Amino acid sequence: xxxxxxxxxxxxxxxxxxxxxxxxxxxxxxxxxxxxxxxxxxxxxxxxxxxxxxxxxxxxxxxxxxxxxxxxxxxxxxxxxxxxxxxxxxxxxxxxxxxxxxxxxxxxxxxxxxxxxxxxxxxxxxxxxxxxxxxxxxxxxxxxxxxxxxxxxxxxxxxxxxxxxxxxxxxxxxxxxxxxxxxxxxxxxxxxxxxxxxxxxxxxxxxxxxxxxxxxxxxxxxxxxxxxxxxxxxxxxxxxxxxxxxxxxxxxxxxxxxxxxxxxxxxxxxxxxxxxxxxxxxxxxxxxxxxxxxxxxxxxxxxxxxxxxxxx
Amino acid sequence: xxxxxxxxxxxxxxxxxxxxxxxxxxxxxxxxxxxxxxxxxxxxxxxxxxxxxxxxxxxxxxxxxxxxxxxxxxxxxxxxxxxxxxxxxxxxxxxxxxxxxxxxxxxxxxxxxxxxxxxxxxxxxxxxxxxxxxxxxxxxxxxxxxxxxxxxxxxxxxxxxxxxxxxxxxxxxxxxxxxxxxxxxxxxxx
Numbered sequence: 001x002x003x004x005x006x007x008x009x010x011x012x013x014x015x016x017x018x019x020x021x022x023x024x025x026x027x028x029x030x031x032x033x034x035x036x037x038x039x040x041x042x043x044x045x046x047x048x049x050x051x052x053x054x055x056x057x058x059x060x061x062x063x064x065x066x067x068x069x070x071x072x073x074x075x076x077x078x079x080x081x082x083x084x085x086x087x088x089x090x091x092x093x094x095x096x097x098x099x100x101x102x103x104x105x106x107x108x109x110x111x112x113x114x115x116x117x118x119x120x121x122x123x124x125x126x127x128x129x130x131x132x133x134x135x136x137x138x139x140x141x142x143x144x145x146x147x148x149x150x151x152x153x154x155x156x157x158x159x160x161x162x163x164x165x166x167x168x169x170x171x172x173x174x175x176x177x178x179x180x181x182x183x184x185x186x187x188x189x190x191x192x193x194x195x196x197x198x199x200x201x202x203x204x205x206x207x208x209x210x211x212x213x214x215x216x217x218x219x220x221x222x223x224x225x226x227x228x229x230x231x232x233x234x235x236x237x238x239x240x241x242x243x244x245x246x247x248x249x250x251x252x253x254x255x256x257x258x259x260x261x262x263x264x265x266x267x268x269x270x271x272x273x274x275x276x277x278x279x280x281x282x283x284x285x286x287x288x289x290x291x292x293x294x295x296x297x298x299x300x301x302x303x304x305x306x307x308x309x310x311x312x
Numbered sequence: 313x314x315x316x317x318x319x320x321x322x323x324x325x326x327x328x329x330x331x332x333x334x335x336x337x338x339x340x341x342x343x344x345x346x347x348x349x350x351x352x353x354x355x356x357x358x359x360x361x362x363x364x365x366x367x368x369x370x371x372x373x374x375x376x377x378x379x380x381x382x383x384x385x386x387x388x389x390x391x392x393x394x395x396x397x398x399x400x401x402x403x404x405x406x407x408x409x410x411x412x413x414x415x416x417x418x419x420x421x422x423x424x425x426x427x428x429x430x431x432x433x434x435x436x437x438x439x440x441x442x443x444x445x446x447x448x449x450x451x452x453x454x455x456x457x458x459x460x461x462x463x464x465x466x467x468x469x470x471x472x473x474x475x476x477x478x479x480x481x482x483x484x485x486x487x488x489x490x491x492x493x494x495x496x497x498x499x500x501x502x
Contacts, residue, residue, distance in 0.1 A: 094467075106488070106489060107491060108489045108491050108492065109493075109494075125496075125501045125502070126496045131495070148495060149494045150494065151491070151493075151494045153490065154489060154490055154491075155489060155490075218501070258466065259464070260463060260465070267461060268461075268478075268489065269461075269478070270460045270461030274466055276466065276467065282466070283456060283458055286456040286457065286458055287458055290458070291458070311453070311458060
């Protein structure tokens with residue numbers, strides 16, 4: 001019988017910073033006891049606050065402010081620079097849409113690494129929110145024969161085309177449906193977000209996503225301090241802990257301030273387009289109305305807000 | 313170079329700069345004058361200029377080549393027959409080169425400008441108008457934000473890139489790039 005490859009499992013190492021849920025539970029009990037005997041200490045208090053933290057949607061405005069201030073303090077200490085954590089609400093009358101021109105993408109992966117830097121993805125172990133697939137022009141979009149590990153001297157390689165895939169921000173998201181604790185949901189502006197403090201790491205959403213867009217933190221994320229992006233969002237690029245799921249948020253920390261997502265700005269060929277689907281003057285509407293547009297796995301009725309198109 | 317600048321300044325000092333009149337089109341010249349008059353006329357309401365409508369990145373000049381009039385004077389002998397050009401040997405023309413030549417786009421009289429097919433002079437920052445003469449649908453898509461990269465705000469101020477920022481006007485094909493590293497295979501993540 002053939003020996004099956006083993007799943008990469010995290011080594012049982014003591015976490016450097018923060019506590020696991022189990023430890024927090026134990027410590028929380030101790031902290032409760034300590035609080036009862038009025039001999040509590042600061043570290044225990046923080047772990048307790050984490051453990052008893054409410055779901056993002058259940059936080060009152062005052063509790064949210066407390067939580068944000070607490071996070072800012074903690075991240076500022078960990079990364080040695082002032083960190084801002086915001087919880088910017090969705091803008092009224094906005095539904096975000098994204099378009100990607102398959103006839104222009106050259107597969108240079110600049111978007112992948114631009115995203116890593118902007119969204120504080122783990123460098124080691126490696127986490128990428130964007131996967132760039134290489135396929136044969138002759139075969140068309142055939143995901144079964146796609147290769148994400150191509151390594152050429154220069155791109156585009158002859159006879160190949162490229163299809164970057166990240167979260168499709170579905171209107172009918174299967175990942176949200178299968179989450180047993182409602183730690184992930186769709187915001188009014190169409191962005192599917194995750195509350196990292198509510199995620200239990202069951203990875204049902206990873207199995208549920210038909211686009212392979214979600215990533216699990218098997219290990220403690222490693223980000224060099226000098227590369228850490230200090231402009232963060234609660235439901236976006238703030239540091240994640242081991243054992244939670246993350247994915248593309250259309251750069252929620254940028255787009256809710258009116259900026260283009262990072263991948264749009266780093267793309268050297270201008271293949272990536274972004275805008276408000278409810279604004280008839282936006283470039284995204286122009287593309288949908290004038291170009292050959294299609295969505296990935298349309299038959300699943302996920303209704304993505306990510307559109308692929310052919311500009312040429 | 314310094315000598316050239318000196319010579320050019322001497323030339324301009326000796327010969328008062330005349331208003332540019334494209335010799336090959338009197339009608340175009342009239343149109344230019346008319347266009348100038350409209351811009352000079354006092355506008356009651358602030359007019360949205362082309363520059364404000366499409367705020368573009370600076371044109372990608374090689375170091376020290378602009379302004380062109382530092383070397384090119386009015387005394388240049390204009391030779392419209394394609395021939396190798398001294399000091400510009402690095403330019404390889406791969407852009408319908410059998411039918412086109414430098415002075416189809418660059419203006420012979422005012423070297424710091426480009427000219428459209430009808431003789432109207434335009435700045436290098438408006439070069440998209442020149443490109444759009446042949447590439448009409450592309451210009452239309454560029455204006456709508458479909459072709460080319462825009463940076464800034466999706467709901468506010470954007471910066472456009474000029475056609476020439478990505479496509480060298482002399483050989484516009486997009487050059488291949490070295491890709492960033494491939495992702496680590498899942499089985500290799502420890």
